[in-house]
Amino acid sequence: MKPTAESVxxxxxxxxxxxxxxxxxxxxxxxxxxxxxELLSEEWEGCVLPCYGGNYYGxxxxxVSRGGWTSSPEGDEFIRIAENHDAPxxxxxxxxxxxxxxxxxxxxxxxxxxxxxxxxxxxxxxLRGWTALESHGLRYSAAVEFVSRGRTRPETGGSLTRWTRFxxxxxxEEPFLTGDPDRPPRVHVVVADPGLLAGSDFVKSLPxxxxxxxxxxxxxxxxxxx
Numbered sequence: 001m002k003p004t005a006e007s008v009x010x011x012x013x014x015x016x017x018x019x020x021x022x023x024x025x026x027x028x029x030x031x032x033x034x035x036x037x038e039l040l041s042e043e044w045e046g047c048v049l050p051c052y053g054g055n056y057y058g059x060x061x062x063x064v065s066r067g068g069w070t071s072s073p074e075g076d077e078f079i080r081i082a083e084n085h086d087a088p089x090x091x092x093x094x095x096x097x098x099x100x101x102x103x104x105x106x107x108x109x110x111x112x113x114x115x116x117x118x119x120x121x122x123x124x125x126x127l128r129g130w131t132a133l134e135s136h137g138l139r140y141s142a143a144v145e146f147v148s149r150g151r152t153r154p155e156t157g158g159s160l161t162r163w164t165r166f167x168x169x170x171x172x173e174e175p176f177l178t179g180d181p182d183r184p185p186r187v188h189v190v191v192a193d194p195g196l197l198a199g200s201d202f203v204k205s206l207p208x209x210x211x212x213x214x215x216x217x218x219x220x221x222x223x224x225x226x
Contacts, residue, residue, distance in 0.1 A: 004122075006126060008026060018048075031113065033095060052127065054120070062082050063081070090103075099116070108175070128214050129214065130190050131190065131192075131197065134189075137206040140162075140185070161173065
């Protein structure tokens with residue numbers, strides 16, 4: 001599956017260029033796990049991806065485990081393919097090509113494939129300077145209904161982690177990294193114009209809404225990953 005043009009731009013400008021790698025016109029991450037692991041090991045090993053919001057906020061480094069495959073107590077076979085500087089869990093690839101996280105030998109599902117993971121990280125990159133809203137009371141369908149008023153032609157993407165994008169607003173939903181079934185997914189509303197949120201009845205109905213400007217105060221690249 002080929003990443004979108006926006007994701008290729010992100011990988012070229014924000015991932016490859018800082019590492020001194022040549023720009024490429026297109027990228028194809030193979031769906032076959034063995035071929036994908038080989039590609040990540042040979043071409044992408046050590047590359048770092050900045051993510052400006054959500055579960056993977058901060059810096060994620062492509063790092064394929066040299067220890068090979070691991071089996072979870074539930075029978076999932078997976079291998080570490082990346083690590084996040086702030087989250088003490090491994091980002092892992094399952095035998096069937098799905099991508100998830102593992103804290104201590106278990107597997108928690110997050111994405112249908114590696115390209116979907118990259119697409120989500122790249123999406124956050126396009127939203128820098130926009131206003132993000134998060135609250136435990138946010139629900140995906142209600143948030144999409146709120147931002148869709150007066151807007152047309154949304155784009156959608158993802159599966160377990162998913163998003164709906166309009167020209168000036170995005171709603172993103174992602175499972176908690178711990179995989180706790182008793183916790184609802186995290187939902188983010190991100191808008192280009194903060195006036196969309198200011199004083200709205202929708203926001204007023206949420207318990208303890210938190211707003212932030214994406215990219216503001218983003219951490220420096222960890223020195224050990226430079």
